Amino acid sequence: MASGAEPVLAVEAIHTAYGLSRVLFGVSFRVAAGECVCLLGRNGVGKTTTMRSIMGLTPPASGRIVWKGRDITGAAPFRVAALGIGFVPEDRRIFGDLTVWENLDVAARRTRPGGFTAERVFELFPALRGLRDRQGGFLSGGEQQMLTVARTLMGNPELLLLDEPSEGLAPLVVHHLREQIGRLKADGLTILLAEQNVDFSLNLADRVYVLEKGRVCYEGTSREFREDESIRQQYLAL
Ligand SMILES: Nc1ncnc2c1ncn2[C@@H]1O[C@H](COP(=O)(O)OP(=O)(O)OP(=O)(O)O)[C@@H](O)[C@H]1O
Numbered sequence: 001m002a003s004g005a006e007p008v009l010a011v012e013a014i015h016t017a018y019g020l021s022r023v024l025f026g027v028s029f030r031v032a033a034g035e036c037v038c039l040l041g042r043n044g045v046g047k048t049t050t051m052r053s054i055m056g057l058t059p060p061a062s063g064r065i066v067w068k069g070r071d072i073t074g075a076a077p078f079r080v081a082a083l084g085i086g087f088v089p090e091d092r093r094i095f096g097d098l099t100v101w102e103n104l105d106v107a108a109r110r111t112r113p114g115g116f117t118a119e120r121v122f123e124l125f126p127a128l129r130g131l132r133d134r135q136g137g138f139l140s141g142g143e144q145q146m147l148t149v150a151r152t153l154m155g156n157p158e159l160l161l162l163d164e165p166s167e168g169l170a171p172l173v174v175h176h177l178r179e180q181i182g183r184l185k186a187d188g189l190t191i192l193l194a195e196q197n198v199d200f201s202l203n204l205a206d207r208v209y210v211l212e213k214g215r216v217c218y219e220g221t222s223r224e225f226r227e228d229e230s231i232r233q234q235y236l237a238l
């Protein structure tokens, strides 16, 4: 983040646990308006837990989450969404027996005001337009991922949390997805991405934070990260 830029999202030293199992140990990072920031890390380091903490799905035990100057720590998930944070979870929760169109329409019903309509979503994801009458359950993995992102956009978020969007997708599909997310970014959307896929992330992100065992162990621009071979080897085993 350019020094002096006011962050839209500030995560400040959060500690999060599932019952007695402590997962995050003082995670802090910032996201500025219009930025794409990536949380990188291997399996189980706490990427999803960080996103769940922001959304209020697993509120942190201590620390603060500040969204546009407002403390939202522990706010209910629907409130966080209503304040403009959209979450695309890693398990692609679409309605399998509803059509693509119906999935979008359901999402639009609990929306905050804004510019996203099904028409705009179809412009961003042209492949979905041709599938509008197909049931969600019959879509491919890549199409389901697109629909999951599209459905979240229908809620008019200002910040999009994308949890491992590339996971389990074929390389060509990942390539398309990256282009589409890049277009959302060019459109002005602020994005927080959680990923293990370094190449996918570095092509999209302005800055990266590497997580290891529930702590931030590296922070830098994508360019700095790309040039630092030792960080890749140490924390991402590449
Ligand atoms: N509901 C839960 N109850 C108890 N422990 C959990 C729960 N969800 C996750 N954990 C544990 O918390 C730790 C961090 O998990 P998390 O899902 O945040 O990691 P992650 O970085 O998203 O991993 P992945 O890349 O596999 O998605 C792991 O040790 C995991 O086993």
Ligand SMILES: [Mg+2]
Binding pocket: 047, 048, 049, 090, 163, 164
């Ligand atoms: Mg995860």
